[in-house]
C-alpha cells in the first residue's frame with residue numbers, strides 16, 4: 001500500500017526519498033502551489049528589470065556532515081544546488097535555480113499533489129483517508145506521515161492522535177517579517193558581504209541575495225528580528241514593507257527602491273523543539289516529522305524525515321543518527 005506524506009518541505013521530501021530508495025510508494029500532499037515550504041523563492045515583477053527572484057525563506061543551508069552533506073554534494077552535482085562562496089557545501093549551499101531546488105532534488109520520482117490542504121484524517125479497514133479543506137479526498141493509504149509546521153500538525157493530529165498533537169503543541173516558533181528589496185546601488189553597498197546585521201535597528205539579518213549564484217542583480221533580503229516581528233505581527237503588510245525599507249535604505253545609503261515587498265512568516269524558525277522528537281506509531285500507521293521534532297535548521301528537518309522513514313521501514317521507534325545542530 002502507498003504511504004501518504006503531508007507536507008512537501010524538506011522533512012516530507014527526505015522521508016519520501018528514503019522510502020523511495022527502499023522501494024516503497026509514497027504520495028506527497030502540500031497546500032502550496034509548489035513544493036519547498038520554507039525553502040522558498042519569490043519572483044516579483046519589476047518594471048525595468050522584468051521578474052526578480054528573492055529567496056525569502058531560509059537564505060542558505062549548512063550541514064554538519066553525514067547524510068545531509070552527502071545529499072547536498074549529490075544535489076550540487078546534479079544541478080539542484082550550488083555553493084555560495086568557496087567554503088564548501090557544509091558552510092553555505094543554495095538551491096538552484098531557487099531554494100526549493102533542494103526539495104525537488106529529494107522528490108525526483110515521487111508523486112506530489114499540490115494545492116491539497118489536509119484538513120482531517122480518518123482511518124478505516126481500508127486504510128487512511130485524507131480530506132482537504134475544499135472537500136477533496138484521497139484514500140487507501142497504509143500510513144500517513146505528517147511533516148508540516150507544529151501548529152498545523154497539532155490541529156490535524158488532535159482528533160486522531162492526541163499524543164502526537166500534544167508533542168506538536170510542545171514546540172514554539174519565532175515569527176519573521178521578511179523584506180524583499182531591489183534598488184540601484186545594492187550590489188556596491190553590500191559588496192563582499194554575504195550577510196550582516198543592522199544591530200539595534202530591528203533587522204536581524206541582511207542578506208546579499210544577488211551575491212548568490214544565479215540570483216537577480218540588485219536584490220537583498222532582510223529578516224526583521226524576532227522582537228520586531230512579534231511587535232508588528234498583525235500590522236499591515238505595506239506599512240511593514242515601508243518601515244523595513246526605510247531602515248535598510250537609510251543604513252546603506254540607497255535610493256528609493258524599485259521593489260520593497262514584505263512577507264510575514266508566522267512560523268519561521270524554531271524557538272523550542274518538541275521533546276518527543278520524530279515519532280512513529282506502527283499500530284496506528286501514523287508518524288510525525290519536521291523541524292519542530294529535531295531542531296531549527298534545514299538539516300534538522302531533513303534528518304527528522306529520514307528518521308521517520310527508517311522507523312516506518314523497520315516498524316520501530318525513530319532513531320536519529322546525526323547530531324542535531326541545536327537543541
Ligand SMILES: Cc1cc2nc3c(=O)[nH]c(=O)nc-3n(C[C@H](O)[C@H](O)[C@H](O)COP(=O)(O)OP(=O)(O)OC[C@H]3O[C@@H](n4cnc5c(N)ncnc54)[C@H](O)[C@@H]3O)c2cc1C
Nearest residue numbers: 007009010011030031037038058117118290291297298301
Ligand atoms: C525567514 C526564515 C529564515 C530561515 N533561516 C534559516 C537558516 O538560516 N538556516 C536554516 O537551516 N534554516 C533556516 N530557516 C528554517 C528552515 O527553513 C526550516 O527549518 C525548514 O525549511 C523546515 O522544513 P519542514 O519540512 O520541517 O517545514 P516546511 O518547510 O514549513 O514545510 C512544510 C510544508 O507543509 C505544507 N503544509 C502545511 N500545512 C499543510 C496542510 N494542512 N496540508 C498540506 N500541506 C501543508 C506547507 O505548505 C509546506 O510546504 C529559516 C526559515 C525562515 C522562514
